[in-house]
Amino acid sequence: MTDDILRRVAQVIDSRKGAEPNTSYVASLHHKGLNKILEKVGEEAVETILAAKDAASSGDNSDVIYETADLWFHSLVMLSALNLEPQAVLDELERRFGLSGHAEKAARTTT
Numbered sequence: 001m002t003d004d005i006l007r008r009v010a011q012v013i014d015s016r017k018g019a020e021p022n023t024s025y026v027a028s029l030h031h032k033g034l035n036k037i038l039e040k041v042g043e044e045a046v047e048t049i050l051a052a053k054d055a056a057s058s059g060d061n062s063d064v065i066y067e068t069a070d071l072w073f074h075s076l077v078m079l080s081a082l083n084l085e086p087q088a089v090l091d092e093l094e095r096r097f098g099l100s101g102h103a104e105k106a107a108r109t110t111t
Contacts, residue, residue: 006072006076006086006090007086007087009073009076010076010079010080010085010086012026013026013076013077013080014080017030017080017081018030026077026080029077029081030077030080030081034078034081034082037074037077037078037081038078040074040077041071041074041075041077041078044067044070044071044073044074045071047067047070047071048064048067048068048070048071050067051063051064051066051067051068052064
């Protein structure tokens with residue numbers, strides 16, 4: 001996978017967020033506000049978890065792939081609502097690459 005598809009999807013999302021709500025799903029989410037977008041992210045996260053559990057027992061990964069795509073899409077809509085680019089997340093993943101998960105967690109400041 002390349003980050004190009006994330007960038008392309010983010011560009012489409014950004015181009016639609018100011019459209020009339022009845023002409024675009026993305027516009028309708030933005031029109032309803034951040035709380036609705038976050039609700040969708042949460043819903044898709046739960047659906048992804050359930051699909052993963054089903055995939056673990058059935059061996060059929062098609063639903064987990066589908067639901068993960070929905071989760072990523074709605075996460076991109078959330079980033080758009082916050083005027084963030086997916087590159088910021090990719091940069092953070094790059095920063096963490098090669099770090100032990102335990103070391104990264106210990107380096108976080110808690111408030």
